[in-house]
Amino acid sequence: MAxxxxxxxxxxxxxxxxxxxxxxxxxxxTFASDGFNTTFHDRIFNKRFASYFYFEKGVRDSLLCxxxxxxxxxxVWLKMPFSKKKKEVSKVLSTQAKREQKALEKAKKLQGxxxxxxxxxxxxxFETSDSAVAMLTIRDFVKGKYRxxxxxxxxxxxxxxxxxLIIDLRDNTGGNLSDIQCxxxxxxxKDFHFVKPALVTSKTSLWHDxxxxxxxxxxFALRVLGTPGWLVYxxxxxxxxxxxxxxxxxxxxxxxxxxxxxxxxxxxxxYVLINGCSFSASSVLSANLKGSGRxxxxxxxxxxxxxxxxAGQMPSFTLPxxxxxxxxxxxxxxxxxxxxxxxxxxMPDTRIIPTLDDRLKGVDPEVQWVMEEVGGNHxxxx
Numbered sequence: 475m476a477x478x479x480x481x482x483x484x485x486x487x488x489x490x491x492x493x494x495x496x497x498x499x500x501x502x503x504t505f506a507s508d509g510f511n512t513t514f515h516d517r518i519f520n521k522r523f524a525s526y527f528y529f530e531k532g533v534r535d536s537l538l539c540x541x542x543x544x545x546x547x548x549x550v551w552l553k554m555p556f557s558k559k560k561k562e563v564s565k566v567l568s569t570q571a572k573r574e575q576k577a578l579e580k581a582k583k584l585q586g587x588x589x590x591x592x593x594x595x596x597x598x599x600f601e602t603s604d605s606a607v608a609m610l611t612i613r614d615f616v617k618g619k620y621r622x623x624x625x626x627x628x629x630x631x632x633x634x635x636x637x638x639l640i641i642d643l644r645d646n647t648g649g650n651l652s653d654i655q656c657x658x659x660x661x662x663x664k665d666f667h668f669v670k671p672a673l674v675t676s677k678t679s680l681w682h683d684x685x686x687x688x689x690x691x692x693x694f695a696l697r698v699l700g701t702p703g704w705l706v707y708x709x710x711x712x713x714x715x716x717x718x719x720x721x722x723x724x725x726x727x728x729x730x731x732x733x734x735x736x737x738x739x740x741x742x743x744x745y746v747l748i749n750g751c752s753f754s755a756s757s758v759l760s761a762n763l764k765g766s767g768r769x770x771x772x773x774x775x776x777x778x779x780x781x782x783x784x785a786g787q788m789p790s791f792t793l794p795x796x797x798x799x800x801x802x803x804x805x806x807x808x809x810x811x812x813x814x815x816x817x818x819x820x821m822p823d824t825r826i827i828p829t830l831d832d833r834l835k836g837v838d839p840e841v842q843w844v845m846e847e848v849g850g851n852h853x854x855x856x
Contacts, residue, residue: 480541480550483834487540487547490531497526507777508757508784509817513750514777517645521751584626586617596620598627601841605634607848609841611642612657615649615755621656628660628738637742638848640841644747644773648754651729651786651807658762661744661769662735668762671724672786672805680711680725680787680804725786725805744769745844748822752776754783758807760820765811772840774827776819782808 486494498519507514519526536553567575581587586595595617601607608631631639655668674680714726746769748760757778763769764780786805793800826840 481543483543483830485542487542489527489539490537492527492530494523497523501526508779511775511777511817511819513775513819514753517750517777584619584623586614596623598630601845605636607638607640608636609640609642612646614646615653620653624656624660628736628740631740632738639740639742640745640747640844642747643752643756643760644749645751646756647751648756651755654755654759655729655733658759659733660736660739661763662739663768665732665734667730667732667810669729670808670810671726671730672807674715674723674725674805676723677712677715681708746771747840748773748776748820750774750777753778754785757783757820758809761809761811764820765809771820771822772824772826772843773822774825775821778819780818780820781812781816782806
């Protein structure tokens with residue numbers, strides 16, 4: 475149950491005698507990152523704190539928390555909320571309400587939507603009254619009809635004669651390669667190769683070796699019926715996997731093909747906001763924008779590596795002894811750009827780390843810096 479006496483800025487000292495520091499020390503070594511950069515660790519711990527506490531204590535109906543506000547410590551009990559199932563009452567919606575509901579559902583499908591956070595995956599808004607500065611917030615590269623959304627977005631930017639585009643990739647942990655390649659085609663200034671051929675371990679490493687390993691007779695029967703498709707898939711992956719002069723195998727998949735910028739590509743100035751939770755696909759996109767000199771980066775070093783990540787296909791396996799489930803990538807996805815030292819993320823051109831005071835005041839220092847940088851020629855809308 476929420477405690478109304480807990481104010482923003484309250485520090486959690488311990489939850490049922492378990493301190494955040496103890497959880498971090500125990501679970502930080504389990505974090506998987508793209509190299510030896512550390513910005514991802516702090517950011518992902520913040521997101522997964524509740525999960526780590528659950529691993530330690532399980533589900534509890536009440537918690538004794540030690541907290542501190544403005545240097546004054548105290549203890550509070552938090553209880554699990556008791557929710558009654560409300561009897562649904564059918565409502566007769568007005569014509570206008572029906573239109574709005576239909577528009578909302580259409581937007582959710584187009585932009586992608588997270589029912590937990592109640593936020594769209596992709597959003598465009600204008601930061602100034604004259605539409606000269608726009609903000610494209612992308613929270614993931616998974617949900618939504620990205621091709622249609624980007625086509626609509628850049629058509630709108632073109633018609634509004636937008637001069638500056640801010641792309642917010644903060645806390646975007648990644649997603650689909652096809653999504654970021656599509657977005658890049660609206661930003662690129664010339665023909666490009668988005669990624670290199672993907673490094674794999676062998677000519678058959680993309681085969682589904684565990685395809686028929688199932689305890690369920692019904693699943694086994696379905697997989698037998700699907701055997702022709704499985705054989706075709708394995709045959710194709712083998713044919714387009716080649717051994718190069720360095721003795722290693724590379725998967726020549728469609729994302730490596732030469733691409734052209736879109737006819738209505740954005741020609742103005744681009745700023746990209748990044749932080750430690752800009753990971754995987756976010757870092758691949760950022761590496762292309764950084765390497766080509768297409769964008770100015772603001773924030774902190776990405777959690778994902780500049781020189782690529784291991785992803786593509788992520789099969790899940792159960793370890794025979796511990797029965798723990800494990801998933802890992804089968805392809806090394808890397809752009810044509812690279813940096814030294816290997817293992818670091820995409821670095822910001824201007825490093826800005828929000829403070830606690832910024833959060834409490836609702837200030838976004840990265841956006842604030844960009845707006846000051848582009849000049850006072852544009853006013854924010856009322």
